Amino acid sequence: MSRIAQVIVDVPSRGTDRPFDYIIPESMQGWLEIGSRVGVPFGPRTLQGFVVGLSMESDTPAVKLKPIKELLDLTPPLSEDLVELSEWMSARYACHRITALQVMLPAALKGKAERYIRVTDRSEWAERGSNLQRDPDELVLFESADELTDMEAQIVAHIQKQQEVRMEHLTRKFASHADVIKQLLQRGVLSESRSIRDKVQKKTIRTVSLHLPEDEIRTIIEEFPAKARRQKEVLTFIADTGGEIPLKDIMTVLGVTAGTVKSLADKGYIVIRDMEVFRDPYKNHSFAPSQPFVLTDEQQMVYNAIVQRLDTRTEGEFLVHGITGSGKTEVYLQSIQRVIEQDRQAIMLVPEIALTPQMVERFKSRFGDHVAVMHSRLSSGERYDEWRKIREGQALVAIGARSAIFAPFANLGLIIMDEEHETSYKQEESPKYHARDVAVHRAHQHGAVVILGSATPSLESYHAARSQSSDEFNPALLEIHGRALGSELPEVHIVDMREELKEGNRSMFSRPLHQAIEDRLEKKQQIVLLLNRRGHSTFVMCRTCGYVAECPNCDISLTFHQRSNNLRCHYCGHAQPAPEICPECGSEHIRYFGTGTQRVEEELAKLFPGIRVVRMDVDTTTQKGSHEKLLNQFRDKQADLLLGTQMVAKGLDFPDVTLVGVIAADSALHLPDFRAAEKTFQLLTQVAGRAGRHHLPGEVIVQTYNPDHYSVVHASRHDYASFVREELKHRQVLSYPPYCRLALITFSHEKLPLLVRIAENYVQMVKDHSHKLGWLGSLERFSAEALDVLGPVASPIPRLKNRYRFQCMIKWRGDMDVARLAEHISEQLQDSVRDKDLQISIDVDPQVLM
DNA sequence: AGCACGCCGACT
C-alpha cells in the first residue's frame, strides 16, 4: 500500500505548478487512486486537488507532510491515461498542470472549500435532543452552555437537526444574528470545518416502490378499509405497475396528493426514496431508429480500410478527404457501430456550430441511449450528467465539440474529427490545446484509430498524409470523389465586381446574382446568401482594379490604421502611409472594406419587395435555441432566403436550396493571416456544397474583386488538389506551416514603454538561448533544424482592457522543445522584472494570430 | 492564487 500521494492543487500559478506530497490516511487506503479528486490542506487553506502519483516514500521532510483531508468521489473522475495526458499537455502547450486537468472535467467538479458548522461533540448533544436547556448538569462540556439564550438555543437546535450546516446557509437563515453565531463559535459551542463542495448537485427524483412482497400487498388491498378509497387506488397502481415509480407520475395519473401516498409509506406498505437521475437534455425528443445505409463503392473502400485497423486492434490515423455531400457521416456511423461491437467506445468531434439538432438526431437514432452529447449550450448540470453517463459506462459514443476529446472512456477504440480543418478545434484560452493533436495522443494511449474528415482538409493534415515523415502524426489518405446521392456538384459562377462597377452598378448585388435571386423567387426555390464578415476589419482595396495593399516582406495584406493614417503589417512591423489613390491604376476608388448583414437585409427588402429573409448572425442567434428556430423556419419554407455569416456554410442540408450567393468572397482573403487563402478556399467550397444536394441542380454565384485569385478560381472548380499545390508553394517559400511550426508569444502590460522593453528583451533572450543551443538559423535554407524569431510588434489588437499588447513569433523546424524554451524565458523575465502586472502568454501552434 | 511575515510613515 502506498503511503504518500502526489497531488496537484487547484492554484494555477508558477510556484504551485508541481505535485505536493501528502500522507494517505488509513481510511482512504484502497480507495485513493491516481486520478482521485481530494481536498487537501494547503498553507492555511483547504483546496481541491488531483492525485497524479502514489509512492511509499517522500523526499519532503516528514514534519512537513500533512494528511489528505477528504476523498471527494467514490470513483476517481480521471483515469490514469487522462492524468498522463495532462502532463503531455502541460509540456506541449506550456500551461499549468492544473489547467490541463481542469479542462478535462465538467465545470461541476470544480469544487471550492466552504465553511461547515456543526455543534461541538455531536454524539453528546444528540442524545439530549431538545432538553438542552433544562438539564444544565450534563452541559459541563461548555462552561457557558447553561446560559444559552433562546436565540442561541434555536440556532443550535437547527444545526443539530441536520448535523452539519453550510455557513452560507446559516448566515442566510439567521441573517440578523451573525454576531450570535460568531460568539457561539468563539465559545466552542459550535465548531467549524472546511470541506470541498461541488458546484452542481446530483439530481434526484422521488420514487415509490413496494415495501412488502406483492402477494402480501394484494391481500392488504383486498382488506383495505372502504373509506380509504384513494389509498387503495394508489397501492393497486403501484402493485400493477411494479418497480420504482416516480411520485410525480402517480400524482398526475391518479390525481392524488403526495399526502395520500405518504400515508401508505407511514403504514409500511411502500417506500419513498430519492433516486439519482440523469438530466436528459433530449428527453422531449423521440428518435426513430435508423438502419445503416448501403455504402457506395467509394464509401465502402474507406470503410474497409478503417475496419481493417479496428479489427486488428492496431492504432492508426486516417484523413478522409470527401467532397461535400459525399456521405462521410454514414461511414463514421458504421465505423462507430463496429467499435461498439468490439466492446470499445468512440468519440465524435464536430465544430460547435455544426452540432445541430439534425446531427444529434442522426446519432441518437442510430445508437439510442448510448449517445452522450456535450456542447456549450447545455447547463452545467446537464453537462455533468452527460459526462457521468460516459464515466459510468452507460454511454458508448460521445459526440461533442472540442472538449469532448476528454470524454472519460475506459476503452477507447475510435476518435473521429469531422470538419477537421476548423479552427475552433484550437482552444484560445489556456490550455491552448488543439483537439487534433490531443486526439492523436489519446489514440496512441489506447491503441485507437483516428479519423479526420473534411472536404477541405487543413494543409497541416494533408501535408502530413502526403509526406512520409516519421512523425507521431502520419495519417493515411482516403478519398471520396462522388456524392452519396449521385448528385452533381453545383456549377460555380464567378462575378467580377470590378466589371460591375465599371458598368455603373454600385449595388452590393451584381446583375447575375440579382437575376438569379429573382428567378428562384419566381420558381419558389430557396436561396442561401453568405456574407463573410470576418473581413469586417479594415483592409485597403481598390474598387476599380482590385489592388490590395500587401506587406513587401511577408506577402500578407496590410491593415489600415485610422489613427495614424498608415498601413501596417502585423507580422514584421512594416508600416507605410495610406495611399490616396491606387498605386496600381491611379483610381480614386480606393477604400477600406466592411459590410454588415443588416445592411444586406435592408438592401434585399428594397430590391425584392415581399421577400422573406431569415437572418442568422451573432446578433440573432445568441439566445438559447434561436439557432434551431431560425433554421426550422427556413426548412419549413416560411422564408425564401437564408442570409448569414460563416454559420450558414456548415453542414446544413436543405433539399430546396438551388442558389447560393457569396456577396464578397474576398473579405477573408486579405486578413493579416497567412491562412487567409486557405480560409477563403474552405469557406467557398463549404458554402458551395449547400446547393443542389438533392434532386434539383444547384448554382453558386461568387462575387469577388479578385476573380483570378487561386483560392477563388480553384474553389469554383471544386479543385482541392490544385489549390493545395499552389498554396503549399507559398507556404514553403515564406516558411509557414506545414513547413515549420509556430509559437506566438503575447506580452501585455499597462505601461507601454515597459512593455516594449520587455518584448525586445524577450526576443533577444530567445535568440541568445537558441544560439547557444545551436538552433538559431534561417528557415529559408531548408535546413532540417532551425529556429527564427520575428518581432516584437504591436498585436493586431494593440490595446485590450487598458493593457497594451505586443507579440513576437517563433518559427522553427525540427523537434526541439520550443514550448519549454519559451516558458523558461518567460519565467526568467518575470523573475527579473518582478512586476505581477506583466502577462506573458504562449500559444503553441496558433490558429489565429491575434 | 492567498496569506503571513517583515521593514518604513501618520497617529492615540
Place this chain on the structure above:
DNA sequence: GTCGGCGTGCTC
C-alpha cells in the same frame, strides 16, 4: 512609541 502600508516568499 504603535497601527498598518503592501513587497516577497511559501504552501506538502
